[in-house]
Structure formats: structure tokens, C-alpha cells
Amino acid sequence: MNIKNKIEINVVLFKRDLRLQDNEAIYNALSTGRKTLFLYVFEDMLLNDPHYSERHWNFIKESLIDLNHSLIAFNSEVLIVQSNINRTLQIIQETYKIACVYSHQETGIKVTYDRDKVLKRFLLNNMIQWEENVNNGVFRGLRDRNNWVEMWEDFMDEPLLPFRPKTGQLCSREEVAHLASFFHLPDLATDSDSPFQKGGTSIALKYMHTFFNERSANYNAHISKPLLSRRSCSRLSPYLSWGNLSVRQVWQEAARCIDQNKYKKQMEAFRSRLRWQAHFIQKFEMEDEMEFVSLNKGYRKLKKQTSERYIEAWKNGMTGYPLVDACMRCLKETGYLNFRMRAMVVSFFTHNLWQPWQKATIILSRYFLDFEPGIHFPQIQMQAGETGINMLRMYNPTKNGIAHDPDGIFIKKWVPELAELDTAFVHQPSRMTPMEQQMANFFIGKNYPKPIVNLQETRKHASDILWNMKDENTVIEENFRILQKHTLSNRKKSS
Ligand SMILES: Cc1cc2nc3c(=O)[nH]c(=O)nc-3n(C[C@H](O)[C@H](O)[C@H](O)COP(=O)(O)OP(=O)(O)OC[C@H]3O[C@@H](n4cnc5c(N)ncnc54)[C@H](O)[C@@H]3O)c2cc1C
Structure with missing residues (x-):
């Protein structure tokens, strides 16, 4: 034509x-x-x-x-x-x-x-x-964060944009079918029985409404718990990452709850997470090298020896640390973990197994249904302790298990080898004496792996190195640069 x-x-x-x-x-x-x-x-x-x-x-x-x-x-x-x-x-x-x-x-x-x-x-x-x-309020070409919070809030408070095509304005199904005849078309069939959250705005709205109407009641109390968070957190992350909902839709819905005094404290906490969402993506937008190297140049000289054995054990939930293993197996199977458990598995990988954070990125991005590059890379670096500006946090998986899964229900579900053990041993099966193992017909090294590393020694090793690096000139200079560029002007910080 x-x-x-x-x-x-x-x-x-x-x-x-x-x-x-x-x-x-x-x-x-x-x-x-x-x-x-x-x-x-x-x-x-x-x-x-x-x-x-x-x-x-x-x-x-x-x-x-x-x-x-x-x-x-x-x-x-x-x-x-x-x-x-x-x-x-x-x-x-x-x-x-x-x-x-x-x-x-x-x-x-x-x-x-x-x-x-x-x-x-x-x-x-x-x-x-x-x-x-x-x-979603992430701005291109910014040199610093002066006025960023105001710009983001203005964006979030604007009215939602309606979908109102004029009659006949959209290409008709026949016209689309005609175009389609020139292409290779993908097979759109999916497994309806899969354990993952299903995609689409219709189901996203259901998640949103059940969260705002009932599930958020225990948001703050359950947010760190690997099992209970699965119901009490919004579970909106895949819908935001793939854009089935706009952040603005969710932000304004949460504002309505606050205005109605409904779950006010929970909603405030929830809205601060939505700010983090944008904050991290904005950071990545301004620092795209973070996909490959540490944001703080001072940490780029840190060389860690890769161990395929450690990486495989971690990836498949076979480290001998029950909470780590339960989290990794659950993530592999369902595509979801709450924030604290994500932070804990990355901390274990980068601190206790002393593996380069880069090696975790692809394994986790493939597992996380909500993979969002703008959150993913900055969060992994932060949990690895390689930003210089954030507090160094090393999560003890055993203590976290006892605190957040006291009866071991989550662990037993995902590490069924431990299901028959007394709760006292579920968090530390390696503490069982040979006699106790005999009585339980459960043998460390046979039914479940020996701990892959010593927690205390590896923690000390990582912490000595990382704390010392904090005082190095390049790390300090970089801290200054990062803070200048990314600190929010009104101090609503989440860096
Ligand atoms: C190592 C690591 C990697 C991560 N990778 C991703 C990722 O690829 N995609 C992703 O969406 N989230 C990621 N997160 C952030 C967070 O863990 C998830 O957003 C959250 O667990 C999703 O569950 P939810 O929707 O029920 O969260 P809610 O607690 O209900 O939070 C609501 C929304 O706020 C945002 N949010 C919550 N926590 C954070 C956070 N700490 N940082 C930034 N935004 C947040 C998410 O969009 C989330 O859907 C990562 C965290 C860590 C520690």
C-alpha cells in the first residue's frame, strides 16, 4: 500500500x-x-x-x-x-x-x-x-534528590488517569488478527495449578482489596514472620513490578484507609514501603552500574573466592541451616519471601558463605516473581554491606528462626526432613547428640546436611573485613558522594 x-x-x-x-x-x-x-x-x-x-x-x-x-x-x-x-x-x-x-x-x-x-x-x-x-514517579535525568520527595508526592496525589477510548479508536480484533498473521505468536497457555501468584489486574485488585479491608490488620506484627507475612503483607509486589496496578492507585487507596482511620498505623508503615519502592528504583535509575559493581567504589576491590559448592547448597536449600534452607526452598517453589527473610538469605550468602553479591543476583531474580531491577540490585548490595552508608547488618539465621518461627512451622513445612524433630532441635538439628539422633532415627550428614560453615567464625571474618573497610579513604569519599546525590532533602530517608 x-x-x-x-x-x-x-x-x-x-x-x-x-x-x-x-x-x-x-x-x-x-x-x-x-x-x-x-x-x-x-x-x-x-x-x-x-x-x-x-x-x-x-x-x-x-x-x-x-x-x-x-x-x-x-x-x-x-x-x-x-x-x-x-x-x-x-x-x-x-x-x-x-x-x-x-x-x-x-x-x-x-x-x-x-x-x-x-x-x-x-x-x-x-x-x-x-x-x-x-x-510511577521515578524521574529520568536527575542529578540529586533535591525536591524529589515533593515531586514524587505530587505525582502520587494526581488523579488517576481513566481509560476512555472513543468508539472505534482502538484497533479492532479483526485488524489485530490481520496484523498477527504476519508474526510468530507465542503460546499464551499457562499452568493454572502453579503455586505462583497469578498475573493480571483483576486478580491484583482482589489482592489489594483484601489487604486494605482485612489482611492488613496484622501487617506490622507479622511483617518479619516468614509464614504469617504471607497473608498479612500486601503481596502486591508482582502486581507493582509488572504494572498490573500503578503505585499511585495503591498509594491513594492506602490514603483513603488513613482518612477513614482504618488500620492507620499499618497503613502508615505500608505507605513508607511504597516510598522505598520509588526511592530504590530512583537510585538505580541514577546509578545503573549497580547491576554489575558496588555503588560505593571503595568496595570494588573486595575479592571473594567463588565456591560452586556453597552456591549450589544455598540455591537449593541444603546449607544445614534450617531457616536459610526453608526460605530458599519456599522461594524456589512459590516465588515469594518477605523482606526480612530476603535480607537474611542474602546476608548468609555474602557474609557467612563469603560469596560475591553478584553471584546471588541472577539466582534470586529468577526465583523472585516480583523481580524489579530497581529494587533488586540496590537491596542486594545493601544487604551485602557494600554501600558504606548503611548500617552493616548480619542476620543470624538460627536466632531469626527462634524469634520469627518459634514453633518451626515454616521450617517443617519447607524442610520436611525436620518435620518429626522436637521443636527444640528444629532450629539447630546439628546440636543433637549421637544418642538423640539414634532415638529420632535422624542422622546429620545423612538425612539433613551438616552446617556448611561455622556461623560465628564466618560472621567474625566478614565483620572484621567489612568494618575495617568502612574507614578506608575511598569508602569514605564515596559515602560523601552517595549521600550528596541520594539523600532526600527532607530527611525521609530510606537509603
Ligand atoms: C535482597 C532483596 C531483594 C529484593 N528484591 C525485590 C524485587 O526484585 N522486587 C520487589 O518488588 N521487591 C524486592 N525486595 C523488597 C521487598 O522484600 C519486597 O518488595 C516485599 O517483600 C514484597 O512483599 P509485599 O508486596 O507483600 O510487601 P509489602 O510489605 O506489602 O510492601 C508493599 C510494597 O512496597 C514495596 N516494598 C516493600 N518493601 C520494600 C523494600 N524493602 N524496598 C523497596 N520496596 C519495598 C513493594 O513494592 C511492595 O509490594 C527485595 C528485598 C531484598 C532484601
Whole structure:
């Protein structure tokens, strides 16, 4: 078809914003009045990226199916293809003239940053505009955090953006089907019996409403408990990470609870977590090297010897430390752990096993259903004690088990080898005497691993090195630089 006869359209390129309501990319595209196509590309380069695993792709598929379900009312659907973005747009251009691509600014890993550079060139060469919008109050191009809190709060307090396409404005299902015939289409089937949280705005709203209406009652009391947190925390993280909900939607819902005096203390604590969400992503946006190296340059000289044996044992929950093992097995199986247990397993990996934090990033990103690069890398570095500006925290897994899973219910569920032991031994089975092992017909080294390292010795080793490094010149200079750049002007700190 001659370019002059082609219909002009907008393309909304979904990234981690798989929702219709309060989606600025969609809102801006529809505001032009132009015909609009919704597009999701399962990009080969990301499908092959080791940070991602099947659980993420399934969550995205479920989210897209849910989107398409909502779009039936508008006789439209998302064009879902497996390809690369430039190639996809090129093929769409054979049918339509793309006037503008709308998408969120992505605070992603290096491969998505590189892809965006290539996409930018392609759009420029093809005279297609690209309108990127701010994502969840994370701002591009900031040099420091002066006024950041105010900017973020203003963003969060703005009215939600409605989804109101004009009749016939969205590409129809027939038009999308026609385009789809030119592509390789991914299989969208997923296992409905999988143990992971299911993707999609419909289910995200259920999680949100049950949290605000009842589950949050024990938010503060249960937040550190590996078992109880699974119900009392919001469990909204995958829905925020993949954008089934906007942070603003959740923030404003929490504000309504506070106004109604409902679970006020819990809501204040919950809202501070939402601030952290943005704070960490903003930090990563401004320090993208954090994917590979320590933010504080003083720690980059720290060389730790990699042990595949330690890494495998940790990854598979076979360290001989029951709480670590229960957490890792549970995470592998369900994709979720509460904050404290995430911090504890990273502390064990980087301090007790003395492994480089970089080795934990891919293992955990593949396990966490809510993998969000902007939180993930800064949090892992912080828990590894390599930021210089944060308090060095080393979590003792045995003490944490006794404090937060006193009856060992979580441990017994995930480490069934320990299920028949007296509670007294569940947290430290290695303390059983040979006679006690005989009586329980349970043998350390046979039924369950011996502790892989000595907790006290390894803790001392790590703490001596890391505390000494805190006084080194580069670490101190870097602390100054980091604080200058990332400290919030009104001291609502969460760095
Ligand atoms: C090593 C490590 C890696 C992590 N990686 C991720 C990740 O990839 N993706 C992710 O979403 N969270 C990550 N977190 C943060 C946190 O553990 C999870 O957000 C939280 O446990 C999710 O459960 P929830 O939604 O029930 O949390 P809630 O307690 O209900 O919190 C509500 C929301 O606030 C945000 N939030 C909560 N805690 C934090 C925090 N400490 N830092 C930043 N944001 C927070 C999340 O968006 C969360 O959904 C990581 C934490 C650690 C220690």
C-alpha cells in the first residue's frame, strides 16, 4: 500500500505497565484522538536473558490474557508477538503509518537500556515519534534528590488517569488478527495449578482489596514472620513490578484507609514501603552500574573466592541451616519471601558463605516473581554491606528462626526432613547428640546436611573485613558522594 493511503496510528508499547487504568502511555495515546494499537512483544533478547525465568513469562501471559478480556468490551485486543521490537514495528508499518509510539520510561537492566537506544535510532530513521512518560514517579535525568520527595508526592496525589477510548479508536480484533498473521505468536497457555501468584489486574485488585479491608490488620506484627507475612503483607509486589496496578492507585487507596482511620498505623508503615519502592528504583535509575559493581567504589576491590559448592547448597536449600534452607526452598517453589527473610538469605550468602553479591543476583531474580531491577540490585548490595552508608547488618539465621518461627512451622513445612524433630532441635538439628539422633532415627550428614560453615567464625571474618573497610579513604569519599546525590532533602530517608 502506498504510504499516503495508509491510516495513521499510535502504538502503545507495553513494558512493565500491563494495565489499562492509570496508564499514562495509553492515556496520552488516546488523547490524540488517533487510532491506537496496543502491542506487547515477547522479545527474544529478554526471553534468553538469565535474569528472567518461566514464572515471569507466565505472569506476563496471564496479565495479557486479562487485558484482552477487558478489551472485549471495546472490540479490541493487544497484538502479542514474539520477535524484536524494531522488526515488529517495521512489519506493522507495512499496513499502517505509525505516527507515534507511547511507552513508559523503563528503569531496566543493561540489555533493555541498549534495546531502547537501538529503538530510538530506528524510530528516528523512520520519522516515528516516541513519547515516553514518567513511570510511577521515578524521574529520568536527575542529578540529586533535591525536591524529589515533593515531586514524587505530587505525582502520587494526581488523579488517576481513566481509560476512555472513543468508539472505534482502538484497533479492532479483526485488524489485530490481520496484523498477527504476519508474526510468530507465542503460546499464551499457562499452568493454572502453579503455586505462583497469578498475573493480571483483576486478580491484583482482589489482592489489594483484601489487604486494605482485612489482611492488613496484622501487617506490622507479622511483617518479619516468614509464614504469617504471607497473608498479612500486601503481596502486591508482582502486581507493582509488572504494572498490573500503578503505585499511585495503591498509594491513594492506602490514603483513603488513613482518612477513614482504618488500620492507620499499618497503613502508615505500608505507605513508607511504597516510598522505598520509588526511592530504590530512583537510585538505580541514577546509578545503573549497580547491576554489575558496588555503588560505593571503595568496595570494588573486595575479592571473594567463588565456591560452586556453597552456591549450589544455598540455591537449593541444603546449607544445614534450617531457616536459610526453608526460605530458599519456599522461594524456589512459590516465588515469594518477605523482606526480612530476603535480607537474611542474602546476608548468609555474602557474609557467612563469603560469596560475591553478584553471584546471588541472577539466582534470586529468577526465583523472585516480583523481580524489579530497581529494587533488586540496590537491596542486594545493601544487604551485602557494600554501600558504606548503611548500617552493616548480619542476620543470624538460627536466632531469626527462634524469634520469627518459634514453633518451626515454616521450617517443617519447607524442610520436611525436620518435620518429626522436637521443636527444640528444629532450629539447630546439628546440636543433637549421637544418642538423640539414634532415638529420632535422624542422622546429620545423612538425612539433613551438616552446617556448611561455622556461623560465628564466618560472621567474625566478614565483620572484621567489612568494618575495617568502612574507614578506608575511598569508602569514605564515596559515602560523601552517595549521600550528596541520594539523600532526600527532607530527611525521609530510606537509603
Ligand atoms: C535482597 C532483596 C531483594 C529484593 N528484591 C525485590 C524485587 O526484585 N522486587 C520487589 O518488588 N521487591 C524486592 N525486595 C523488597 C521487598 O522484600 C519486597 O518488595 C516485599 O517483600 C514484597 O512483599 P509485599 O508486596 O507483600 O510487601 P509489602 O510489605 O506489602 O510492601 C508493599 C510494597 O512496597 C514495596 N516494598 C516493600 N518493601 C520494600 C523494600 N524493602 N524496598 C523497596 N520496596 C519495598 C513493594 O513494592 C511492595 O509490594 C527485595 C528485598 C531484598 C532484601
